[in-house]
Amino acid sequence: MANHSKLEEHLRTYFNHSQFRDGQKDIIQSILNGRHTLATLPTGSGKSITYQLPALITEGITVVVSPLISLMVDQVKILKSKGIKKVAAINSLVDEKAKQKILNNINEYKLIYCSPEMLQQERVIARLKQVNVSYLVIDEAHCISQWGHEFRTDYMKLHTIFKQLKEPTVLALSATATPQVQDDIIKHLQIKMDKILYPIDRPNITLSVKKVEDQKHKEESLKELLHNNHVPTMVYFSSRQVSEEVARKLQQQFPNRKVAYYHGGMDQDERLLIQQQFMYDQLDVICCTSAFGMGVDKANIRLIIHYHMPSNLESYIQEVGRAGRDDEHSVATMLYQPGDETIPFQLISQELPNDDELEWFISERLNGNEVEGLSETKERFLKFQLELNSNIRDHHDLNSALKKVRDERLQVKRESILKMLSWLHYSRCRREALYQSFQDGVKNATTYCCDYCDFNLDNWTFPNQMVDHKITFYWEKRLDAIFNRR
Template identity: 45%
Template sequence: MTDNLNKALEKYFGHQSFREGQREIIEDVLQGKDVLGILPTGSGKSVCYQLPARLMSGAVLVISPLISLMMDQEKQLAASGYKDVIAFNSFLSVQKKQDAFRNLAAYKLIYASPEMLQRKGFVKKLSELRISLFVVDEAHCISQWGHEFRPDYLKLHHIIETLQHPPVLALSATATPEVQKDISFQLRKPAMARHIYPMDRENITFQVDELETPSEKIKRISNVLKAHPVPTMIYFSSRNWTEKAAAELSAALPDMNVAFYHGGMEQSDRILIQQQFMNDQLDVICCTSAFGMGIDKQNIRLVIHFHLPPQIESFIQEVGRAGRDGLSSVSLVLLSPNDDLLPRKLIQSELPDREEIARVIRYMKSRVQQGVFRLPEQDMLLESLQISETKWRFLRYHFENHGMMDNDRIVSSFDWETIQEKISRVAAERTKYKLAKVNELLWWAVQTECRRKALFAPFQDTTKEPSYHCCDRCGFKFSEWAPVTKATRKSESYNWKQALKQIMLQGDSDEEIKSG
């Protein structure tokens, strides 16, 4: 099998050797085992199911949480000549979506969001196929303790059962032992073969700078980029700050091209910015967490965190977008007083509080009393309830879990007060857990030990020997950094109108899977 896999890897992907963990996972997948794979960001997790899709009979179904991730992988495969792939997302025109449904059996690799799998017609169509492998990408989303908890992921075991229990491959870059156990439990796959590899990358160096104000942060970024004009991603927790910082850095760095990216932009603008960055026409992206997942740009040298993300797992994933070519790259965190307030505020706004839960319960109870059991369309419902879509997803999952709802229909009357108290306790427990994750990252930023060892301690027992520099606690200074810089920027005459026409198919709108 070894020689055959090496030949297949070179034939389909042009690589002469596997990266750490890829071969072991693929061999188990091809033997029909259920597999949990934890590999560092940038290690090529997608090959673990894309290569089996070429070799197995039947179709490989990939559950992915982000539209841009699906699109990017579909585009890369199509560019390499692999046409038997389809990604169901909002960029499919109505006509192409209908054609894809009719000809679903023609595809070897099918991407879909967990929300798409709540459509009974789509699942029925999938059940008519032979699904040889069921892939859960970004599998930490399935765990209630994962940093991107998504309630619809918790329903995947029902889909697996409907599809006659195909082998399952769950992949993630950041999952603590606690989350790994929960992934296996939630998928109802207790005997998964586990391939858990160290998450740290030897070529990434860590530094934290403590500053007093946001203005000082902008000045620090300007000085770093003047000395080291390298491809850079700067993460913010605020959409407004991405735009403000991009404007200020553009003025301070006239020789560099700077742009912003966030979930509030038009989809066509986001795709344009993404493609320009991938093609080296942009040097610096000021972005929210909406940017980066699935972006396989090899030469990002610097990832800066202007704001702290809400947990270590997100931080590790975002840092892991640097240095995918193995060359020296740096993670720079800019810390100032009260930087914890924004992530705490965001966490407390994610889940419904007691008053909101009580208000929704009263609304449902009143409909039952009126003999109206079906809920209105989601937009009307959210407006009536005055809650966000994220909060409604959380509540809907728990209503269904308690047998109160079936699709959009309230099943019957209940002990409303008991249900209300149970859901309130779960929301409070979840919020408390997430706030503790903020404290965990804050502790990491201010502790005095080796940053690499402290960062990865919750995930693994040891860390790798750095290829270049370790961290500022171990003596790193930016003045000593000698990164590889690009010689020339690609031609500015690239026809982006034509590029957009090729990569975009405006159509009906599925829900946006993630924003920021």
């Protein structure tokens, strides 16, 4: 039985923190008392401590389910750097030999990070069933909900995992769960849960939207923003190609700044290097897609710029939440030109199968054939829907059932884009409008609130800025040097 009368002492011992941040202690005490808990905390507020500390002071193993491989890798690395060695990750990046070694020695660990896909593997579950699992932690719990912006079919199976692991205490965490999503999470887990809901807005981040006429003016606005503000900066793009093109232009325009691009199409080595360079202040500006940032806990990011609009408010909240994790004043601005919304509409249509792909997939599977060539997201969606509709054997009926679900998902995604677009054009406090679906009211801004209330981006610069330095290598050349590439 864990002793939680000395939680602050444990916090100092394991994490070298003198006090808990808002919400952390309440959540920790709840699960230490054996209560299944659904909790919301802002992005960057230290959610991981709410399960890491209980894991370290409780007998048994804590299984952490996360869809973010980069986050798993970082969490394991950070814990080991603090001297906490009894931690491991099981995901698609771990080779078979290392995976088997972890499973063979599973009793030696206190924390096991696991992707939801890995928990579908019989040997992983079989091994976990042999040990005492104290806590089942579901990170990014909104992935369970069909209304969530990152709905993942494997998350829908976590109730079965919960039963197989002999019903450990569950902690479901999210920074972007609306009341509807919260109820959906509890419904799918099929357990009674206490809710510990803290406001998810970040009062130290000023929100702004700059509307531009066309692409030329957007590029000029970006250049001006970076010229006036030499601070750690992330620029978000919806297109890999555009992120590369803009990064190269910025390298030419700002020869004394260290600029790089980052997206999911790059090699793992390249991505890891960029991530580490940015973390340790060896890069000034990252031009990235949403693939960057989920596992990056850099405290001093000051400026978040959205070159393209995200497809939903939840993604926007998470992405601006990369800024100001040291609680210092930071700014998030979006550069919007008419027609920008066409990009997210195109992207969502590519995420789900079209009519021809549906027809082909069903025909092949009903004939007992494996299907190759679909994207991972399309294949995952179709396989899960086939499982749910396994009682339907008629080709036409199955096709109709899957089309209906597909169209419902598309409609949810379209409505999310329209909400994002409405937020861009609101004529009232941006922070209130952004968070109104998630909570009642917002905290008072610590510096400036938003461009509607009290902030003018064009007449403002950060008071404390970095000093320019001469660049001898761009990051591509550093990669060549490190990996001996020609």
